[in-house]
Amino acid sequence: MTMSIGGLISGLDTNTLITQLLQAEAVPQAALKTRLSIATATAAAYRSVNTRFDALRAAAETMLKPETWTAVKATSSATSVAATATAGAPAGSLTFDVKNTAAAHSVVSGINWTATTDPYGMTSPIEVRAADGTVKGTITVGGDGTLADAVKAINDSEFGLSATAVKVADGQYRLQVTSKTSGAAASFDLGDASTFAVATQGVDAKLTVGSGTGAYDVTSSTNTFADLMSGVTITVSKPETGVTVEVDADPAAVATKMQAMVDAANYALSGIRANTDPDGGAASTLKGDSALRTLAGRVLDAVSFAVGDDGSPATIGIQLNKDGTIAFDAAKFSAALADDPALAQRLGAGGSAGPGPDGVSGNTDDVVPGVAQRLLDVAKVASDTTIGTLTLLAQGRDDLAGDIQDKIEAWDVRLVARKAALTRQFTAMETALGSLQNQSSWLAGQINSLPSWS
Known part of the structure; x- marks a missing residue:
């Protein structure tokens, strides 16, 4: 590609001029890059809050399990x-x-070997008998028929036995075999009568x-x-x-899980506050986001509104603080759970509150959602992996970021072409100026060579 000659003829810094012209023409691309940064940060912020609501969902689901309340x-x-x-x-x-x-049955050989490579020497196959003397089967010692081979054969057998050659002194080894399971029923004997002695009796x-x-x-x-x-x-x-x-x-165990759910709710609320705080500076990526403000309101409503005719969640120690956080009194919760477990569970999780509007018991309209159910409903609406509010908002910003990235890349191509064009133009200018300069020098030479008339 033809390159600028850098103003050698004109005296201009053409390379700098080209760079400055490209910077001016790239202003729209710079704006796109700023928009891309904002879209990416916004998507990340939505996902951060979404993670907190997913944690709230899990904690609320735990509180809705029947076994939680029967701890x-x-x-x-x-x-x-x-x-x-x-x-x-x-x-x-x-x-x-x-x-x-309980103890596992163990037997030990009545003879010694000087090394594990010595011949096994006892009857092979080895007969395996149950505690009552019934023959369970036999074990054949393979290989070279050594003590080590006997150990391997017993360990590889199907009778649930573990064998080892025990060094009882220098040059003295004994074969000990132990049942892999404990109890009297796992007792056994090996070999001929008196070949092995009981080291440990298997007992229940x-x-x-x-x-x-x-x-x-x-x-x-x-x-x-x-x-x-x-x-x-x-x-x-x-x-x-x-x-x-x-x-x-164990009311304390129930209280611990309730505390975990309240903590998860506060964690979700703090995520919303951190990202929407109008005075939070650059960290508040989602300032003024109405969707997040709505979610925060629904969380607070879930823990503050009365539960059917059972009354306020404050009865079991759940209430709002002035700063918009949720307070939980574990002692009050435990006392309420001990005093009236059914009421505490209805307030905390939900349950039947008697005949509904139709006057008939046992229908779905008889079930009043408690704090956990209401929080679960809010969390699911927010964090569902397919249609969750926060999920869709994050995906929308991802799509926007993708479109902006495509435009930035198109600008990259356009600017490369524009740089090439400017380089050609300035090079042509320098070439033209050089040609004119050469012509001027020639004309000056011709004029100087004319005879002088005085």
Whole structure:
């Protein structure tokens, strides 16, 4: 491409002139770049707020789960006994003694080997027998028939056994085989009679409930007792006497989840405030956005309006602060939950409030949405991945940014062409000036060569 010769003839800085002319012509493109930056930042701001509303949706859905409101806790009087309860487990208590814990059956060979590479030496295949003497099958020692091969064969067998060559002293190895599962039913024997001796007897864990004539034992092949009390799992770790496990309602767990929902609502509100604050400067990308102001109003309405005939959410400790945030009194909530669980759940989540306008019970119009349901409805409208308000607003800005980017790229092409044209024009000017200068010099020479007449 022909390039400008930089004003060598004219004395003008043509390269700078071209740059300045291009800058003037690129003003519309610069405006487009500013618009692109704003559109991109706006889309990001909508998505930031959308993330907060999605968190609110998840927290509200948790509060609407029936098991949230039937949370219970299990406690044990002994640190060696752990107890957990599933939601809805009935309250109650049970006292027992831990007689023994479960153990896995283990046998050890009666002979020693000097090294794991020594021949196994005992009968092969190895006979595997159950606790009652019933033959379960055999294990063939492959390879070179060494102790190591016997260990591998036992470990690879289908009988649920774990074998290892134990070094008991220098040059002395014994073969120990242990059941992979604990309990009396997993007891076994190997080889010929007296080939192996019992190292650990497999036994069940045993609890004794009561101390009178009606006392009874409860066993488990593991140290875990499932549903000894309905919905309760108990795990023991050592013998213990006089252990009491109690199951009670756990209002604190419900309050924690309610607090999480209120925190999520406040988090969503703070996101709206940060992005719409008229005094927030450049960080307030969405100043004056009516959609966000409407969402904030709906969140506040959801936690402040009365719930049917049950009254204000303030009854369960949820109310508005003067600064437009939401307050939650966990102690008041727990007290209300203990005093009237059904009322607390209707206010917090929603539920039937009796016959609706049609006067017939059991219809959908009987259900009054509580705080959680109302917040969930708001969050879904905002953050639905397909038709959510914030989702569509962000997508709209993405589309706008895409259109602007296309225009910016078109301007790039236009400016490249314009630079080439200007370069050609200035180069032509310099060339023309150079030609004129040459002609002027020639004419001056011709004039100077004319004879002088005096």
